[in-house]
Amino acid sequence: MRTLRAVVTLSTALQAWAVTISTRKSLRFAPPRPEHYFVTEPQSTPALAGSDPLEVAGAFLRSHVESDYFIRDDSYTDTNTGITHVYARQRIDGIEVADGDINLDIYDGRVLSYGDSFFSRFPTRRQLASPEFPRHLLFWHRSRRSRGLLSPTLRSTARRRAAGHCCGLANGTNDPRRAALYFMIYAHPDSSFSEDLARDFNATLARMTVTYERGDSHSSASLSGTISGLPGAVSSVKARVVYVQTLDEQGGVELHATWRLEVEMTDNWYEAYVSTKDPSILVSVIDWVTDSPEPVSEEHLNALEAKSRRVGQPEWGQRTVEPASYDAKASPLGIGTERDKGPYLNFTTTWGNNVFAQENLAGRSEWISNYRPDGGESLKFEFPYGVKEGLDKSPEDYLNLSVTQLFYTANMVHDLYYRYGFDEAAGNFQQDNFGRSGRDGDAVIISAQDGSGMNNANFVTPPDGQHGRCRMYIWRTATPYRDGALDAGIVIHELSHGLSNRLTGGPTNPSCLGWGEGAGMGEGWGDFLATTVRATGANRHDHFPMGSWASNMKDGIRHFIYSNDTSDNPSMYETLNGLDYWIPHSIGEVWAEILWVISQRMVEIHGYSPNLFPPQPLEDGTVPLGDFYRQSPVGERMVPKHGNTLMLQLVIEGMKIQPCRPTFFNARDAIIEADKRLTGGENYCLLWNGFSSRGLGKNATMKITDPWGGANHTNGFEIPEECMSQ
Structure with a gap:
């Protein structure tokens, strides 16, 4: 080196x-x-219609690589798309090359795309x-x-x-x-x-x-x-x-x-x-643990200043009583049912198949015996908040509400992402996978008011089959202190790390977003998804900060709020050259802003859906089109018909397509490829115009400048020739 x-x-x-x-x-x-490749239109991939996808993968690999390899057992066929995602790991002299990966997307006997980071020279001693x-x-x-x-x-x-x-x-x-x-x-x-x-x-x-x-x-x-x-x-x-x-x-x-x-x-x-x-x-x-950053400083502890700059998530509207189960397809037995190699058990606490939610005031590693609110036989989880600005009331006083809110939000996120393709086969988090493939025994362990930290939150993503773990902390940014569990943006951001880490590079390879631009985009996807989920109803055109309520700062904990207006958020691809933009969260801000700008353009063309959840399945298991879907022009798939839901679908499918350790260019190309597969490329020019508007056009460049991964990024505004008239 x-x-x-x-x-x-x-x-x-x-x-x-x-x-x-x-x-x-x-x-x-x-x-x-080392040098790697991501190819979305392979030139020499003869179709082998009707062939087993693994046979197609084997034929492709034999013609493209010289060394030995094995097919990882977390390869799977996507139940939504029918595309088989195959993950090959390089092996030399019988020893695995940890960063030697090829990911193949195969459909109808043809390789649609692949990423390749195999060691390319047969090594000498x-x-x-x-x-x-x-x-x-x-x-x-x-x-x-x-x-x-x-x-x-x-x-x-x-x-x-x-x-x-x-x-x-x-x-x-x-x-x-x-x-x-x-x-x-x-x-x-x-x-x-x-x-x-x-x-x-x-x-x-x-x-x-x-x-x-x-x-x-x-x-x-x-x-x-x-x-x-x-x-x-x-x-x-x-x-x-x-x-x-x-x-x-x-x-x-x-x-x-x-x-x-x-x-x-x-x-x-x-x-x-x-x-x-x-x-x-x-x-x-x-x-494998990822954080949210801390707010500026303890100068914001002043109660009067906190009151004058207050932007509170709990104050966005009145608290309502919500149903216990979000989606029958994602959680067929509800969210309070779980089993461990035995009969199904119905719990009256915040313990279920997708999520184990509890307090962790002591900040310990132990969690099984920690306190959880009990809804009783009626499963009534209604607890008061009762906090008024300026009163020194401890968050422990509303601990039941905090744990319940986390249980609700985490289950909502599980069900939502499930419907967009993060299911059992793709490596989601469930204690029981109901025989639907993937590795179970990995419900998310989520702790409210965790005493191991302050002014922060984090999520750990181990390989499929091991529990994800999320910790939400108290924020000392106002009087009384604020509870991160009640800031939906932060909670959704953290849970989204589990999505991007399991989908990128395959369910058992959570290191693909561990460093560099990949780590940054992991943060960016969290911000974008949190913003998309919160942008509903009358506020969908608003500017969106991240962590504004928990941090007690109007503009939140990022450099800029998320906005379609460059005067409010001027982030461009070249922004990554800034001194403050080499850490993951700052890199992620740029990626999230690019995605948000494109999403707003999608809404302008395709309209807006106030509900991100697809229709519930019928008795025979089929999902109706309703007002949510339309038929795909290039296959049997259903396409979300509104801009915000379509963008959500493309972003999640792009994660499955992109290679391990992706760059901005890889992730951009994967989203464009996802649209090609889903709609036949109807949004090809819209996507290219959106990316290029923030400097990520065809002629954008990145040049590595130091051994630690530092790079010089150059804006590019070029779009494909066929899009110049649009």
Whole structure:
């Protein structure tokens, strides 16, 4: 990998972290991405009508790749589109290449599109070595910039104090315990805890155990195991030897042998890649937990100022009593029914098949026995809010309302996304999948008034079959304090991370949006979807802030409100070059604004639906067209007929089409491809005009400028020739 100058030792970096103020530390780092491709119109894909999609995928892969591979078992056929999404993972000498992915979309015997990040040169032994390069350390801490958003500061180190407390790296090179222990020294938020681990390295190592497994159905030569006893971890650590693609000093690509570790901590869940040759080298790390940023500063705690700038989500209208179940197709037994390898159980609390909602005032990892409101036999969940501005009333006083609101919102989001294609096969979150494919046992665990943080929220997306977890915090931005569970925009934003992470790259590969533009777009999709859901009725033409009520700031927690007007939101593709725009939330603001502008254009042409939910299925299971759908001109599918619902459909289907670790260009092309498949390309020019209006036209460019993924973005306003007259 390209040589980078060491600037700080590990102990210094940990001291620097100790003096910052933040609710959560998060490591995120990845090598520069090797060359990859995303092709929406393959030239040589002869149709094999009637063929098994996996046979079509096999024929395509045999003609396009030289190395070995396996088809991941989370490949699936979309129940809405009939398109089969096939995910292939590269394997060399029997060892998996963690970032070697090909995703194929197959329909009627033909490959419609594919993304390819396979290692393209058959490697020599030199290329399979573990090259020496500086250790990388990434800390998140508070920035004192104008808006006070969380910003990452990069530190790299050539030597660590920890190294002085352990013996010969050559000894036990293939011992994953060493890799896990070094990673915990890097990752733990408490600097004194990390120093203790470094000082007592060998003694700590001796107390840890590992159970080895040799190979599996996909990777016969891979060494894997389970590590127990790692201090700082809240569960056993899964470890597996894999390759990661890195750049050498000449800019070429080579493979680095690493231990892939899944490390669950109190406030993080890491997918980390640590060198097998030198376990002090951290090659790559992704945090499956994503945050919302904090508000500007504690200057906004003043009650009088809070009152003068108040924009409150609870004050948008009167509270109403809503039905307990949103959608019979998405939640056929209602939202309060669940089973665990036994008979179905009907609960009278906020415990159901899609969501487990409860308080977590103590901020613990434990959640099963935490308090939940009980609606009794009548299932009546009606609780008062009763907060008036300026009264020092604790959010605990309306805890029942808070948990109930979270349960309601999370189930609504589950059912809504289900109807647009995020179902069991696609990797959604359900305790029981009713035999509809996918991996179950992964209802969302969502905590109200979580005591582990403040002025924030987060969501963790592990692979399909493992619980998603969402934490909503109290915001110290007004008197009384405000409860993030009551700010629908923040809740929907966080839950949407589960959608984008499971759909991009496949249900069991949640790392695809872990870094760079992909991570930024993950934040952007959350904002766009939250804005789309909230933009109903008379307020659909309003300007929309994010987190305005929780933060007690009229314009919310982003640089600009979301608006079709460039005087209110001037974001362009080139905005990504700004100093404040290299962190995920800022990148996401640009992406969300582009999508919002296009969505408004779709509404201008196709009209607006006040209800985002499709019609309920008939007794025979079919869904009527109603006033919601029209027949597709290119197939048997039904097309949402209104602009806001059609845009929602295209965005979600675009996530399934785009490759792992997508760029803005990839995501743009995937949405345009989704429209081609759904409507025959009726909105081709509308989409191109919308993207180009914010600088993401055909001639927009991005050039990588540094090894950490920094890039220079250039606006492009060019549209296809056939669209110039429109």
